[in-house]
Amino acid sequence: MSLQDEIIALAVAARQAARHLVTMTGAARNAALYALADALDAQRAVVMQANAEDLAQAQRDGLAGPMLARLTLTEKKYAQMTEGVRAVAAQTDPVGETLAGYNRPNGLRIEKRRVPLGVVGIIFESRPNVTIDAAALCLKSGNACLLRGGKESIRTNAALAQIIGQALPQAGVPAAAVQVITTTDRAAVTAMATATGYIDLLIPRGGEGLIRAVTASATVPVIKHYRGVCHVYVDAGADLAMAERIAVSAKADGVSLCNTAECLLVHESVAATFLPRVAALLAERKVELRCDARALKYLPTATPATDSDWGAEFLDYIYAVKVVTSLTEAITHINTYSSQHTDAIITQDLAAAERFTTEVDSASVMVNTSTRFADGQEYGLGAEIGISTDKLHSRGPMGAADLCTYKWVVTGSGQIRV
Amino acid sequence: MSLQDEIIALAVAARQAARHLVTMTGAARNAALYALADALDAQRAVVMQANAEDLAQAQRDGLAGPMLARLTLTEKKYAQMTEGVRAVAAQTDPVGETLAGYNRPNGLRIEKRRVPLGVVGIIFESRPNVTIDAAALCLKSGNACLLRGGKESIRTNAALAQIIGQALPQAGVPAAAVQVITTTDRAAVTAMATATGYIDLLIPRGGEGLIRAVTASATVPVIKHYRGVCHVYVDAGADLAMAERIAVSAKADGVSLCNTAECLLVHESVAATFLPRVAALLAERKVELRCDARALKYLPTATPATDSDWGAEFLDYIYAVKVVTSLTEAITHINTYSSQHTDAIITQDLAAAERFTTEVDSASVMVNTSTRFADGQEYGLGAEIGISTDKLHSRGPMGAADLCTYKWVVTGSGQIRV
Numbered sequence: 049m050s051l052q053d054e055i056i057a058l059a060v061a062a063r064q065a066a067r068h069l070v071t072m073t074g075a076a077r078n079a080a081l082y083a084l085a086d087a088l089d090a091q092r093a094v095v096m097q098a099n100a101e102d103l104a105q106a107q108r109d110g111l112a113g114p115m116l117a118r119l120t121l122t123e124k125k126y127a128q129m130t131e132g133v134r135a136v137a138a139q140t141d142p143v144g145e146t147l148a149g150y151n152r153p154n155g156l157r158i159e160k161r162r163v164p165l166g167v168v169g170i171i172f173e174s175r176p177n178v179t180i181d182a183a184a185l186c187l188k189s190g191n192a193c194l195l196r197g198g199k200e201s202i203r204t205n206a207a208l209a210q211i212i213g214q215a216l217p218q219a220g221v222p223a224a225a226v227q228v229i230t231t232t233d234r235a236a237v238t239a240m241a242t243a244t245g246y247i248d249l250l251i252p253r254g255g256e257g258l259i260r261a262v263t264a265s266a267t268v269p270v271i272k273h274y275r276g277v278c279h280v281y282v283d284a285g286a287d288l289a290m291a292e293r294i295a296v297s298a299k300a301d302g303v304s305l306c307n308t309a310e311c312l313l314v315h316e317s318v319a320a321t322f323l324p325r326v327a328a329l330l331a332e333r334k335v336e337l338r339c340d341a342r343a344l345k346y347l348p349t350a351t352p353a354t355d356s357d358w359g360a361e362f363l364d365y366i367y368a369v370k371v372v373t374s375l376t377e378a379i380t381h382i383n384t385y386s387s388q389h390t391d392a393i394i395t396q397d398l399a400a401a402e403r404f405t406t407e408v409d410s411a412s413v414m415v416n417t418s419t420r421f422a423d424g425q426e427y428g429l430g431a432e433i434g435i436s437t438d439k440l441h442s443r444g445p446m447g448a449a450d451l452c453t454y455k456w457v458v459t460g461s462g463q464i465r466v
Numbered sequence: 467m468s469l470q471d472e473i474i475a476l477a478v479a480a481r482q483a484a485r486h487l488v489t490m491t492g493a494a495r496n497a498a499l500y501a502l503a504d505a506l507d508a509q510r511a512v513v514m515q516a517n518a519e520d521l522a523q524a525q526r527d528g529l530a531g532p533m534l535a536r537l538t539l540t541e542k543k544y545a546q547m548t549e550g551v552r553a554v555a556a557q558t559d560p561v562g563e564t565l566a567g568y569n570r571p572n573g574l575r576i577e578k579r580r581v582p583l584g585v586v587g588i589i590f591e592s593r594p595n596v597t598i599d600a601a602a603l604c605l606k607s608g609n610a611c612l613l614r615g616g617k618e619s620i621r622t623n624a625a626l627a628q629i630i631g632q633a634l635p636q637a638g639v640p641a642a643a644v645q646v647i648t649t650t651d652r653a654a655v656t657a658m659a660t661a662t663g664y665i666d667l668l669i670p671r672g673g674e675g676l677i678r679a680v681t682a683s684a685t686v687p688v689i690k691h692y693r694g695v696c697h698v699y700v701d702a703g704a705d706l707a708m709a710e711r712i713a714v715s716a717k718a719d720g721v722s723l724c725n726t727a728e729c730l731l732v733h734e735s736v737a738a739t740f741l742p743r744v745a746a747l748l749a750e751r752k753v754e755l756r757c758d759a760r761a762l763k764y765l766p767t768a769t770p771a772t773d774s775d776w777g778a779e780f781l782d783y784i785y786a787v788k789v790v791t792s793l794t795e796a797i798t799h800i801n802t803y804s805s806q807h808t809d810a811i812i813t814q815d816l817a818a819a820e821r822f823t824t825e826v827d828s829a830s831v832m833v834n835t836s837t838r839f840a841d842g843q844e845y846g847l848g849a850e851i852g853i854s855t856d857k858l859h860s861r862g863p864m865g866a867a868d869l870c871t872y873k874w875v876v877t878g879s880g881q882i883r884v
Contacts, residue, residue, distance in 0.1 A: 067801065067825065067827075070824055070825060070827075071824065071825065150846065152844065152845075152846060156835060156839060156844075158845050158846065163827075165857050165858075166827065166857070248857050248858075249857075249858060263685070264685075267681070267682075269687075269856070269857075269858040271858075287880070290879075290880040293880060293882055294880065294882055297882035297883065297884060298882070301882065301883065301884045302883070383485065401877075405873075405875045406488055406489065407485065407488060407489065409485075409488075409584065409873075410873065411873060411874060412873070412874040412875075412876060413873055413874070413875050413876070414876045414877075414878070415875070415876070415877045415878065416877065416878045416879055416880055416881075417574060417876060417877070417878025417879075417880070417881045417882070418878075418881065418882045418883050420882070420883040421574060421876060421878075421881065421883055422874070422876075426570070426574075426883070427570075427576055427874065427876075428568065428570060428576065438687070439583055439584070439666050439667075439687075439871040440583075440666075440667060440687040440689075440858060440859040440871070441858040441859040443871050443872055443873065443874075444873070444874045445874075453857040453858065453861050454861055455823075455827075455828065455829060455830065455831055455861065455862070456829060456830040456831070456840070456845065456861075456862045456863075457823045457830075457831050457833070458830060458831070458832045458833070458835060458839060458840075458845075459819075459832075459833045459834065459835070460832065460833065460834045460835025460836075460839075461708075461834055461835075462705070462708040462711060462712065462834055462835070463834075463835045463836065463839065464711055464712055464715035464716070464719065464835070464836045464838070465715065465719065465720070465836050465838040465839055465844070466715060466719045
């Protein structure tokens with residue numbers, strides 16, 4: 049059997065499981081989630097041992113520090129992971145919600161009802177906790193899933209798969225509802241991406257390389273999160289004390305995250321006051337500024353920016369800084385260089401805020417708050433399956449409801465259309 | 467300039483226009499639609515002349531009858547087209563609707579607000595009225611569009627493009643908001659399908675060949691409508707008089723439409739009563755029945771079905787007929803052979819209706835009414851841009867709101883996240 053056929057066989061089994069999942073109540077799916085959390089608690093030692101073996105292998109393979117950090121399941125991360133499953137179980141059930149419902153003049157009752165997508169594929173890199181997060185969100189939303197983690201976490205994932213495979217069937221969920229693909233063959237990714245009709249949605253989670261590889265070959269629908277190149281624009285009408293606090297925090301309080309600000313835009317009319325003050329605060333936080341010619345007038349000792357600094361995702365203690373002469377210039381800069389993830393304006397001017405929120409074409413547009421709040425938990429969606437920088441289906445932080453589609457349920461009393 | 471570069475240049479101009487469209491009020495976009503309808507009325511003769519030339523060419527090229535019918539703009543079709551524009555103008559504005567809005571414990575106000583997608587590409591075949599329908603729906607929803615019709619309707623489309631190009635700028639809409647691609651080079655389709663980042667959504671409307679060609683090459687998001695293979699299931703608990711009326715109408719009152727029933731499933735317990743009666747009515751309507759072995763017991767003179775009849779989109783006076791021994795068998799048959807467009811159950815049994823609507827995985831699921839009602843107008847969505855058989859973004863009939871995405875607008879008072 050070819051790898052493609054193997055993946056399709058898994059997806060066919062997942063479809064069968066998905067057909068069963070739609071017949072289960074939300075309470076039954078939640079009970080399975082609590083059972084999974086309990087099983088994870090009970091078998092922590094087994095998983096930690098497998099993770100230690102993965103880590104030892106990774107060290108022998110000379111993996112880089114950040115990769116090792118992502119691969120490592122600490123006691124704290126493990127506890128967060130199991131608590132995360134319980135938190136997902138406690139969330140509102142997205143399945144079955146009536147999104148619209150009305151009667152038509154001919155007496156037909158039309159209902160647009162949220163239902164699971166069916167079979168969801170998740171492809172991720174070294175973080176083994178994604179295995180559990182993704183499984184929990186898919187089960188919550190009534191979907192079967194195929195999970196394909198990175199080869200570095202293969203032993204940890206296999207241990208987690210075994211726990212899932214025991215806990216779920218005991219709670220009445222078919223074993224094929226959550227299947228962990230443990231082959232390390234990279235062709236499995238392409239096989240998933242081309243399983244049209246078998247997989248309803250594919251979500252790649254990881255670096256840009258992975259996402260581009262999946263997207264290039266995909267014929268199944270993909271929702272992706274490419275990059276977070278977020279901007280903070282300090283408007284002429286800004287409260288400058290607030291602007292300082294937000295501009296500093298959005299960069300320095302979580303420097304390597306996708307919702308971190310990478311570029312600070314400052315209106316010319318406040319630049320002379322604002323820039324020296326914020327530069328001093330950022331210097332304390334060890335943030336390097338890369339300034340355009342106008343900003344350099346106020347910060348003559350800063351590094352000049354180059355063209356490649358606009359639109360760059362530094363994920364580091366580096367801030368591109370640009371002085372703009374108008375709100376229009378700020379909006380145009382953002383619509384040119386932003387990754388359409390999250391952009392913020394700081395202003396007390398209502399008209400400026402309205403123009404910014406209307407004209408900036410990004411998934412999240414913040415007014416007088418930090419880009420760092422772009423996050424499923426912060427938006428009250430519960431656990432997050434990812435943050436979409438696409439515009440179709442879901443945009444911005446995605447929760448369990450984003451793993452659903454809808455169907456139209458039309459109820460009549462014999463109506464025909466001639 | 468290569469064709470790919472030409473298409474991208476059009477898309478870049480469309481993006482600029484889209485940036486302007488988001489700043490226009492709904493009233494201003496509606497005024498432009500009314501102006502377009504008036505201009506179409508005023509210049510009907512010019513369009514009809516161009517259409518006559520397209521038709522003459524098509525006849526010289528020996529085009530088939532159905533293709534000629536689709537290409538022909540009759541006076542009635544023309545009037546429907548201009549009235550359609552006014553009807554779209556009169557619809558509720560989908561843009562700006564708050565889809566969710568709430569305050570978070572930290573005082574942040576979160577709003578999920580419907581906004582235009584940006585640049586929409588529509589690829590269609592010979593029906594020139596699609597040019598106007600699609601332009602109107604895109605403008606209504608605040609989107610710029612690139613419209614690529616079939617080569618058969620090139621003169622008609624050019625005439626329509628000229629009217630659009632005059633009417634819209636006079637009403638304050640940038641000319642690039644609606645661009646009609648008049649090259650007959652088929653490579654334009656591929657160029658559109660691969661214009662990642664330039665086109666936000668591509669909708670192919672036409673035959674399966676077109677849709678498959680677009681999907682195979684597409685790297686931009688595509689929403690497609692492949693096929694309508696719809697089922698009517700007559701349950702053990704059906705009101706048989708109602709079942710007869712629906713089963714006959716769903717096939718015979720519009721035989722070549724995507725929401726036409728292609729397969730009639732009948733529960734064994736009512737087959738002896740129902741099948742001879744419905745067969746007599748269908749015979750009057752010249753419908754050929756292709757029956758499975760169990761159905762042949764009750765209709766011994768009917769044609770035996772072959773395997774290829776299950777899941778076939780006949781678009782003709784042909785009905786596949788199968789007797790099932792249970793509701794489960796009916797659901798399994800539908801989930802195996804349906805194109806997930808629209809499937810109906812006829813029953814007075816509430817539990818059967820609930821199981822059917824829950825377990826049948828189709829965009830529209832009808833209870834005691836005809837599959838033929840699966841339609842944007844019938845669902846109260848106004849004019850329809852298509853019927854999606856996909857599950858992502860939009861499913862089933864798509865109106866102007868389906869040409870939108872959303873953005874998260876988050877308003878704070880200086881909150882930071884540390």
